[in-house]
Amino acid sequence: MKRVTYKKSGVDIDSASAFKSKLQPLVRKSFRAEVLKDIGGFGSFFKLDKNKYKNPVLVSSSDGVGTKLKIAGLVNKHDSVGIDAVAMNVNDILCAGAEPLFFLDYIAHSTVKEEVLIDVVKGINDGCIQSGCSLIGGETAQMPGMYRPGEYDIAGFCVGVVERDKIIDGSRIQAGDVVIGLESSGIHSNGYSLVRKVFSTSELKRMSKELLTPTRIYVKQVLSLLPSKFIKGIAHITGGAFYDKIARILPGNVDVKIDKNSWNVPKIFRLIQNKGNVPEREMYHTLNMGIGMVLIVTPASVNSIILKLQSQKLKSWIIGEVVKGNKKVRIA
Numbered sequence: 054m055k056r057v058t059y060k061k062s063g064v065d066i067d068s069a070s071a072f073k074s075k076l077q078p079l080v081r082k083s084f085r086a087e088v089l090k091d092i093g094g095f096g097s098f099f100k101l102d103k104n105k106y107k108n109p110v111l112v113s114s115s116d117g118v119g120t121k122l123k124i125a126g127l128v129n130k131h132d133s134v135g136i137d138a139v140a141m142n143v144n145d146i147l148c149a150g151a152e153p154l155f156f157l158d159y160i161a162h163s164t165v166k167e168e169v170l171i172d173v174v175k176g177i178n179d180g181c182i183q184s185g186c187s188l189i190g191g192e193t194a195q196m197p198g199m200y201r202p203g204e205y206d207i208a209g210f211c212v213g214v215v216e217r218d219k220i221i222d223g224s225r226i227q228a229g230d231v232v233i234g235l236e237s238s239g240i241h242s243n244g245y246s247l248v249r250k251v252f253s254t255s256e257l258k259r260m261s262k263e264l265l266t267p268t269r270i271y272v273k274q275v276l277s278l279l280p281s282k283f284i285k286g287i288a289h290i291t292g293g294a295f296y297d298k299i300a301r302i303l304p305g306n307v308d309v310k311i312d313k314n315s316w317n318v319p320k321i322f323r324l325i326q327n328k329g330n331v332p333e334r335e336m337y338h339t340l341n342m343g344i345g346m347v348l349i350v351t352p353a354s355v356n357s358i359i360l361k362l363q364s365q366k367l368k369s370w371i372i373g374e375v376v377k378g379n380k381k382v383r384i385a
Contacts, residue, residue, distance in 0.1 A: 072167055072171075077091050080092055083178050085185075087102060092191070096190070107216060108218065109214050109215070110220065111212055112215055113146065113211065113213075114141075114211045117206065117207055117209065118134050118137045119246075120249060121134060121137060123249060124264050125265060126203060127258060127261065128258055129169075131172040131176070132172045132176040133176055134176060134265070136177070136179055136183070136270070137176075138209040139186075140184075141242055143186060144270065144272070146212075147213075147275055147276070149221055149222065151213035152213050155212055156186050156188050157191045158192075158208070158209050159194070159208040160174075160191070160192070160205055160206070161196055161200065161205060162206075163196060163197050163201065164195075165202075165203060166203075174188075183272070186211065223302030227304075229374070229375060231349070232299075233349075234315075234370050234372035234373075235344065235345055235362065235368075236344070236369065237269055237319075237345030239263060247331070251325050251328050251329035252325075277361065283353070284348055286303070286349035287346065288301065289345070290347060292339075293338065294337055295311060295344075296382050299347055302349070306378070307376065307378050307380070309381075310373050310374055310384075311373040313337070316343060316372060317343070319343045322340055337384050347372075359371075
């Protein structure tokens with residue numbers, strides 16, 4: 054009778070163990086003082102400093118990179134998508150005013166070269182360093198038959214902390230407040246199914262450097278503004294973009310009016326719109342159009358916030374205002 058082994062089934066446990074041992078010295082570079090153990094155990098350990106907080110609340114997020122991975126595979130460039138995996142999560146919990154503490158990743162594949170996986174993890178670790186959090190664990194799952202050879206998927210999981218009385222949830226937003234838009238680094242990690250529909254394979258390859266620019270991580274710049282009673286709401290402009298993400302943080306008695314002429318939309322977005330004949334509303338409902346994060350603030354704080362962000366080399370603009378309404382976003 055023919056013998057069947059796990060390795061012959063497509064899963065190489067020995068190679069997986071060797072891969073994990075190579076990651077240990079890499080991920081240590083992101084460790085904060087609160088990390089208690091190396092990766093590789095059955096669980097990851099992070100000691101919350103109780104003396105640092107009065108009434109801490111943990112904030113968590115889970116997200117992935119989406120079909121941007123298809124372009125990474127197309128041109129065999131895999132480090133930047135690891136940064137995207139971190140950015141999508143840490144930027145989300147930042148919207149509550151939370152400081153990211155630690156991150157875990159999940160990478161799934163059928164058969165992928167080890168150097169590709171190491172590049173991905175290098176990017177994840179780099180994203181953690183940029184955001185000041187620690188990569189303390191994760192899972193690399195080899196699942197024969199689930200993915201085509203060379204394909205993989207990434208998901209990330211982040212936990213952060215915020216003082217309970219410093220949580221930013223949008224509830225204090227009122228008519229007269231001002232909307233500040235923070236510059237994106239490009240398309241970020243949403244809308245790539247549309248991008249891949251609009252452009253041919255050869256065009257995607259030619260534009261891959263721009264298309265694979267990693268999502269900007271806003272953690273250090275925005276945390277430098279906090280805690281602040283002047284910042285009433287923060288929205289990460291991802292899937293659903295302006296219409297859905299800003300509306301999510303609004304009280305029921307106000308709208309936000311966005312002036313789309315208040316910043317210069319990067320050329321890549323107009324190229325997508327023109328080549329795909331994409332309706333204007335669809336663009337602002339799918340893509341960030343050059344604005345990766347939105348702050349809703351008091352009028353008196355606007356200039357100081359913009360100047361502080363500018364000193365940290367982050368461009369921002371007044372892009373709108375809060376008016377009486379019923380939780381809608383209007384763009385004109």
